[in-house]
Amino acid sequence: MGSISLDKYYDVLIVGAGFSGLYLLNSLRKSGYSVRLLEAGAKAGGVWYWNSYPGARVDLEVPQYQFTAEETWKQWDWKQRYPGRDELVAYFEHITKVWALRSDIDFNTRVESAHWDKDMSQWRIVAQAGEQQFYRSKFLCLCTGFAAKPFMPPYPGLGSFKGTIHHTSHWPQEKVDLTNKRVGVIGTGASGVQAIQEIGKVAAHLTVFQRTPNNAIPMRNPTLDQEQNQALRDNFVESRKTQLTTFGGFLYDFVQGKTTDLSDAERLAVYEKLWSGGGLQFQLGNYNDMMFDPAANAVAYQFWREKTLPRIKGPNKAEILAPKNPIHPFGTKRISLELDYFETFNQPNVDLVNLLGTPIVQMTPEGIQTSDGVNHELDTLVMATGFDAITGGITQIDLRGASGQRITEKWQNGVYTYLGMTVHDFPNMFFVYGPQAPTAFSAGPVSVEFQGAWIVDCLRYMMQNNLTTINATAEAESEWKAHVDDIGGRGLFHQAQSWYFGANIPGKPREALLYMAGLPAYKEKCLESSQHGYRGFDLSSVGT
Structure with missing residues (x-):
C-alpha cells in the first residue's frame, strides 16, 4: 500500500x-x-x-x-x-x-x-x-x-448494439439530446417513469419495455413563490417535530384502524382526500391494514385502478399498465410519483411492450428482439433497470x-x-x-x-x-x-x-x-x- x-x-x-x-x-x-x-x-x-x-x-x-x-x-x-x-x-x-x-x-x-x-x-x-x-x-x-x-441485466448481445446505451444512474453530466431519436427504455421503476415522461415529448419514437406495471400516483407539483417559501420557514420547526413522531419520518402517518370497518361512503371520502393531496399520502397516510390485510389492499388497488384507467386510451394498454388482477399487492413495490406518465402512452410516437408476455430474447446491432420475433430498431437504449x-x-x-x-x-x-x-x-x-x-x-x-x-x-x-x-x-x-x-x-x-x-x-x-x-x-x-x-x-x- x-x-x-x-x-x-x-x-x-x-x-x-x-x-x-x-x-x-x-x-x-x-x-x-x-x-x-x-x-x-x-x-x-x-x-x-x-x-x-x-x-x-x-x-x-x-x-x-x-x-x-x-x-x-x-x-x-x-x-x-x-x-x-x-x-x-x-x-x-x-x-x-x-x-x-x-x-x-x-x-x-x-x-x-x-x-x-x-x-x-x-x-x-x-x-x-x-x-x-x-x-x-x-x-x-x-x-x-x-x-x-447500478444493475445492468446481462442480456445476450448487449455489446453488439451499435447505438448508444445509457443507464439512468450514470447519465452523462453534459446531458443527452434525444430529439428525433428512436429511443427504447427498459424498466418502469422510479427512474423509468420519470424518464419516459420527458423522453416521450422529444423522441421521434419511444418504445417502453415493461416487466411490472408501476402503480404510480399523481405527484401534483406546483411551483413555490416567495410567500410560500416563507410559510415553509415559519412552520419548519413544527413540521420537523411532526416528522420525528411518524412511522416513516413524513408529515403524514398511517391511520390506525381497519379499512374494512368503514362504510363505502366513509372509505371513499378518506381515499379522495388522500388522493387529492398528491404524493405518497394515498399509500403512507392510509389505514395501516392496507399493508397487512389482502382485502384492504385489494380495495385500495381498485380505487387506484379506477382513477388511472380513464387516463389510458385503448383496452390493451390499459390492461398492461393497470391490470384487473394486480401482479403484486398494492404498494409492496416502490410506488412512483408521476406527472403525465399514463398520458404518455396515448401519444402516437410511443409504444408499450409487455415483457411478461413477450420477453427480450437478445440485443441486436439494430436494437432489441423480443420473443414474438419483432425487432425493435433503436438509436438509443436507456437502461432504467435499477440498482443492486x-x-x-x-x-x-x-x-x-x-x-x-x-x-x-x-x-x-x-x-x-x-x-x-x-x-x-x-x-x-x-x-x-x-x-x-x-x-x-x-x-x-x-x-x-x-x-x-x-x-x-x-x-x-x-x-x-x-x-x-x-x-x-x-x-x-x-x-x-x-x-x-x-x-x-x-x-x-x-x-x-x-x-x-x-x-x-x-x-x-x-x-x-x-x-x-x-x-x-x-x-x-x-x-x-x-x-x-x-x-x-x-x-x-x-x-x-
Whole structure:
C-alpha cells in the first residue's frame, strides 16, 4: 500500500457526499475530530449528482427533504414542491457553503478498498483519483446510500448494439439530446417513469419495455413563490417535530384502524382526500391494514385502478399498465410519483411492450428482439433497470474486516448487521442509510440525522472513556437479523419480487433488506443499546 509516511491520516474517514456524508462531516468536525470525506463525483449530492437523466426528481415534498439545522434553511428558497435534480444539486452546493465543508472533501475520488489493520487498530483505505491515494483512519463511515451500484441485466448481445446505451444512474453530466431519436427504455421503476415522461415529448419514437406495471400516483407539483417559501420557514420547526413522531419520518402517518370497518361512503371520502393531496399520502397516510390485510389492499388497488384507467386510451394498454388482477399487492413495490406518465402512452410516437408476455430474447446491432420475433430498431437504449439496492454501495468496495474476510463473503448467504449501522468483525466501521435500517422506508434526512447523531455520540462516548475499538458481537448481529426478518415477513411486502428483498438481482439472497417496523421503533432499539453502555458491542482500549 505504499509507505505509511505517505498515507493521509484522520480520526474519521467518510465515503460519500450525500445527506449522510455531509451531516457526519459537519457534526464530527464540530466535535473536534479530524475528518476527511471522499466523494467519487465532482460535486456534493450523492445519488443526485449521478442521476441526471431527463425528469429526475425527488418523490418527497419539501420541507421534508432537507436538513434540520436552521442555518441550512433560513435563507434557502425552493422552486417546486418536489425539487428536480438540478435544484437538489444546487441545494447540496448551498449546504457545502453554509457549513464550509469543501476544504475537507476530496472530490473525484472513488474508494476502491478499505482493510482493517489489526496491528495498528486502524482502517487503511485506497482510493482512485487519477492515481491511487492512500489514507488511514481510526474510524470508517460509509455513506454510500442505497442506490449507488447500478444493475445492468446481462442480456445476450448487449455489446453488439451499435447505438448508444445509457443507464439512468450514470447519465452523462453534459446531458443527452434525444430529439428525433428512436429511443427504447427498459424498466418502469422510479427512474423509468420519470424518464419516459420527458423522453416521450422529444423522441421521434419511444418504445417502453415493461416487466411490472408501476402503480404510480399523481405527484401534483406546483411551483413555490416567495410567500410560500416563507410559510415553509415559519412552520419548519413544527413540521420537523411532526416528522420525528411518524412511522416513516413524513408529515403524514398511517391511520390506525381497519379499512374494512368503514362504510363505502366513509372509505371513499378518506381515499379522495388522500388522493387529492398528491404524493405518497394515498399509500403512507392510509389505514395501516392496507399493508397487512389482502382485502384492504385489494380495495385500495381498485380505487387506484379506477382513477388511472380513464387516463389510458385503448383496452390493451390499459390492461398492461393497470391490470384487473394486480401482479403484486398494492404498494409492496416502490410506488412512483408521476406527472403525465399514463398520458404518455396515448401519444402516437410511443409504444408499450409487455415483457411478461413477450420477453427480450437478445440485443441486436439494430436494437432489441423480443420473443414474438419483432425487432425493435433503436438509436438509443436507456437502461432504467435499477440498482443492486441497499447493499451494493457497500459490497462494491473491497472491504475486509479483522479476520481478513471480505464483506461480500460475509454476506454471500444473507446480510448480517447490528442496528443497521455496524457489522461484526469490522471494527470501528459504521454505515448510514444502508441495510437493515429504515432507509428506503423513511424520509432520508430524518433517518440520516438520527443515525448520524447516534454515531457521533458513540465516538464521543469512546473518547470520554478512553476506548479505541468498538465491534458488534456476533450474537447481537444474529439477533438483529432475526428481528429484521421477522418484521419483514409480517405484512404483504414479501409477496412482491422487489428490491426491498433483493429479488431484482440474480443470485442475491432473498431476505428483508430494510427495517420495516418504522422509525420510532428503530430509534428505540438503537437507544436501548447506547443508553446501556452500547449493549451488543465489545468495546476495548489498545492493549486490552
